[in-house]
Amino acid sequence: QSALTQPASVSGSPGQSITISCTGTSSDVGGYNYVSWYQQHPGKAPKLMIYDVSNRPSGVSNRFSGSKSGNTASLTISGLQAEDEADYYCSSYTSISTLYVFGTGTKVTVL
Amino acid sequence: EVQLVQSGAEVKKPGESLKISCKGSGYSFTSHWIGWVRQMPGKGPEWMGIIYPGDSDTRYSPSFQGQVTISADTSISTAHLQWSSLKASDSAIYFCGRKGRGEGFDYWGQGTLVTVSS
Numbered sequence: 001q002s003a004l005t006q007p008a009s010v011s012g013s014p015g016q017s018i019t020i021s022c023t024g025t026s027s028d029v030g031g032y033n034y035v036s037w038y039q040q041h042p043g044k045a046p047k048l049m050i051y052d053v054s055n056r057p058s059g060v061s062n063r064f065s066g067s068k069s070g071n072t073a074s075l076t077i078s079g080l081q082a083e084d085e086a087d088y089y090c091s092s093y094t095s096i097s098t099l100y101v102f103g104t105g106t107k108v109t110v111l
Numbered sequence: 112e113v114q115l116v117q118s119g120a121e122v123k124k125p126g127e128s129l130k131i132s133c134k135g136s137g138y139s140f141t142s143h144w145i146g147w148v149r150q151m152p153g154k155g156p157e158w159m160g161i162i163y164p165g166d167s168d169t170r171y172s173p174s175f176q177g178q179v180t181i182s183a184d185t186s187i188s189t190a191h192l193q194w195s196s197l198k199a200s201d202s203a204i205y206f207c208g209r210k211g212r213g214e215g216f217d218y219w220g221q222g223t224l225v226t227v228s229s
Contacts, residue, residue: 003155034213034214036213036214036215036216038156040156045206045208045219045220045221045222046148046156046206046208046216046219047219048211048215048216048217050215051211051212051213051214051215051217052213052214052215055212055213055215057211057212057215057217087155089155089156091158093214097170097171097172097173098170099158099160099161099170099171099172100146100158100161100214101158102155102156102157102158103155104155105155
């Protein structure tokens with residue numbers, strides 16, 4: 001099972017919006033509304049930011065939003081803040097293993 | 112308060128066995144899937160497998176099937192990840208997470224660093 005494809009890095013200035021893509025196949029991203037997004041700071045556990053494509057867990061800022069079109073899911077961070085600087089990983093259910101697969105990861109830099 | 116607390120760092124030699132743990136509290140342990148993730152130094156996380164403590168239904172990623180064993184002891188609200196014969200390539204941080212609403216894992220343990228070296 002290959003990892004989902006994400007851009008290696010995305011950057012933006014404070015206050016700007018950025019979007020991270022996550023491309024899979026019809027066996028994972030395209031076939032199910034089971035895409036999650038995780039934020040991870042160095043040496044820390046992943047933090048759930050979005051589940052089931054576009055749902056935000058309680059406590060997560062509404063500056064984070066998710067969407068999907070075909071085999072590509074996206075995470076948008078609006079009003080970028082210094083604290084958003086981290087690695088972001090998408091994850092999707094996959095019918096190939098009836099489990100999950102992570103994306104390759106995107107490093108977000110706040111300029 | 113929901114918490115997952117993992118066992119401490121381990122240093123082992125190749126060929127040795129190991130069992131690390133993830134203790135859940137603050138919720139019904141038998142009602143939520145627990146997943147295990149490997150993160151090698153400088154790399155992204157990889158799903159290893161998940162277990163439903165309520166009935167011990169366990170699923171493994173193809174890459175980890177046969178390499179590790181995932182189990183759960185509901186009497187102590189603890190999930191385990193074990194190896195029978197460690198390799199140097201098993202050196203990594205291992206995280207456990209709880210599946211919440213939908214398909215997202217909403218609570219995570221602090222991670223267990225496993226170092227395998229001769």
